[in-house]
């Protein structure tokens with residue numbers, strides 16, 4: 001294995017508007033324990049010894065990102081995001097390809113998931129080190145799952161055996177993921193995660209158990225939960 005293949009990069013899609021949060025400030029910039037949410041996320045990634053660098057996709061003209069000063073931190077590269085998460089990820093992957101990292105593993109991790117632990121990153125790297133496809137962190141579904149019909153009436157119960165929540169990071173070879181994502185977008189498939197693109201390309205990514213604390217801050221009530229989890233980690237990266 002060449003030294004290049006052993007390097008691991010991270011891509012952080014951070015160009016969203018946070019509509020479901022209902023705040024004027026995009027959620028990745030909301031304060032969490034006194035620091036912008038995205039700062040916690042980037043710190044988790046940048047402090048991991050196997051991660052060579054982080055490519056952050058931010059909205060065009062994002063003044064908050066510029067004002068944060070994180071763009072100038074060693075190991076951080078900024079690219080412009082796109083209309084959807086998949087476009088933002090594709091732009092970041094294109095930068096990595098342009099740098100000659102097509103053979104390297106890339107971990108795509110939502111900026112909105114600040115409670116990621118080093119233990120999860122380690123599990124992902126160990127489980128997929130020799131995997132021909134790659135994979136993602138996930139959580140088996142614990143509740144009985146219902147499919148809603150008209151007027152939110154139960155249309156049916158979905159068997160939960162084998163159902164998982166997809167989390168991030170999702171880990172694939174940069175070149176393979178860029179190709180699969182580009183092909184999905186060419187077909188008009190605005191995939192909501194990287195695994196979907198790889199599945200459309202005919203692959204079966206591996207699911208690796210993540211932690212319930214690795215939540216995606218999406219709605220207002222998620223902020224308090226993320227703060228609780230970060231306090232429980234007590235500043236450690238887990």
Ligand SMILES: Nc1ccn([C@@H]2O[C@H](COP(=O)(O)OP(=O)(O)OP(=O)(O)O)[C@@H](O)[C@H]2O)c(=O)n1
Nearest residue numbers: 013014015016017018019020083084085111112
């Ligand atoms: N065009 C977009 C949309 C989303 N994201 C990022 O993708 C991650 C997961 O997306 P989501 O939780 O949906 O964030 P938003 O799109 O900002 O939220 P909403 O759907 O509520 O607007 C977030 O870190 C978000 O910043 C992105 O980089 N580019």
Ligand SMILES: C[C@](O)(CO)[C@H](O)COP(=O)(O)O
Nearest residue numbers: 085110166167168192193216
């Ligand atoms: C990537 C992801 O976090 C996996 O669950 C999710 O698909 C992001 O979806 P969103 O609609 O962009 O929040």
